[in-house]
Amino acid sequence: MAKVKYYYDESALSYRKITVNKSNYYRRIFLIFLAIFFIAFIGFIGFSQIIMSPTAIAQKRELENLEFNFELLNKRLEESSAILSQLQERDNNIYRSYFEANPITEEQRKAGFGGVNRYKVLEGYDNSKLIKSITKEVDILSKQMVVQSKSLDEIVALAKQKENMLSSIPAILPIKIEDLTSVASGYKMRMHPILKINKFHKGMDFTARIGTPIYASGNGRVIIAERSSTYGNVVYISHGYGYKTIYAHMSKIKARRGQEVKRGDLIGYVGNTGLSVAAHLHYEVQKNGISLNPINFYYGNLSLDEFAALQKASEESQSFD
Structure with missing residues (x-):
């Protein structure tokens, strides 16, 4: 109640x-x-x-670690992208410029990332925005690295070609300067000492004792090594890139036809063969079949004073062939 x-x-x-x-x-x-x-x-x-279960605690920590690692990865990608941008700038403005190659445009470096939304499958997750951003950054970075890698391969090939070209261009005296007696004639009109006609002298004549060593002025291949009525014992070397050199009036030929020679290799000895009036070497440089003044190719082993003296002597001396 x-x-x-x-x-x-x-x-x-x-x-x-x-x-x-x-x-x-x-x-x-x-x-x-x-x-x-x-x-x-x-x-x-x-x-x-x-009192969360151990599994729930582990999953929570794993998610937190993943988010943290995603943020770190994003920062590293940004740093890598900045480094790659600097490399791309050097590639266009220094490397490719030096080897006379066309620069790679921005469109070529980032081609293939427009149009279809390729990241749609990544939508609908808790961190979709972050995941899409990182995935896109990785794709762009990967594409740019492939383009840059191909560019560097091209630069290496161009460097090797340039190195070969620089080694092949005739750039030294065919006779050591200490072995020269004088320079008999240069690249200009001269009265031929035997034919007695005014004729253009296409090379330079170096006087030296018979038997003085003659050297290849650049890397190349011997295409002629024979005796002729005009040049006597003569050697022709093809250097590639349109260059060819002629070494005439030798007493003895050391090189043989088809031989690969390096700059400075012995190819023969000074003589007085063919249409010649004294012991000397007649030396010519040609580019694409046109004779050039050899005086412009002695930058490899002459000082400025030696070059000036050689140039003056070639203008004043008489032709020996």
Whole structure:
């Protein structure tokens, strides 16, 4: 049996019975139940966070590590991209410029990344924006590295070709300067000493004792090594790149036809054979079949003073052939 409760009514100076309204009663019951449910829910959430299972804890840490590694990877990609950009700039402005190759345009370096959304499959994940950004950066970087790698391969090939060309161009005196007696004639009109006609002298005549060594002035292949009526014992060397040299009036030929020679290799000895009036070497330089002034090709082993003296002697001396 429920207890009856009273309250003191001061106005009536007497105790009155407390009566409970049913609607208020049910409202109180509902509020109490709601408060209990809310407290229980908050407690459950907090408790579940405190006592997560080892698997859940490991998964949470793994996700945090992945996010951290993604951020590190993104930074490294940005650094690598900056380094590659510097290499691309040097490639265009220094390497390719030096070897006279056309620069690679920005469109060529980044071609193939427009149009279709190739990263649509990466959408819908928690970190889709970050994943798409990194994947796109990797793709662009990979493409640019392939283009740059091919460019460097081309530069290496050009460097080797340039090295071969520089080694092949006739760039030294065919006779050591200490072995020269004088320079008999240069590249200009001269009276031929035997034919007695005014004729253009296409090379230079170097006077030296018979038997003085003669050297190849550049890398190449011997295409003629024979005796002729005009040049006597003569050697022709093809240097490639359109260059050819002629060594005439030898006393003895050392080189043989088809032989590969290097700059400075012995190919024969000074003589007085063919249409010649004294012991000397007649030396010519040709480019694409046109004779050039040999004085312009002695930069390989002459000082400025030696070059000036040689040039002056070639202008004043008489032709020996």
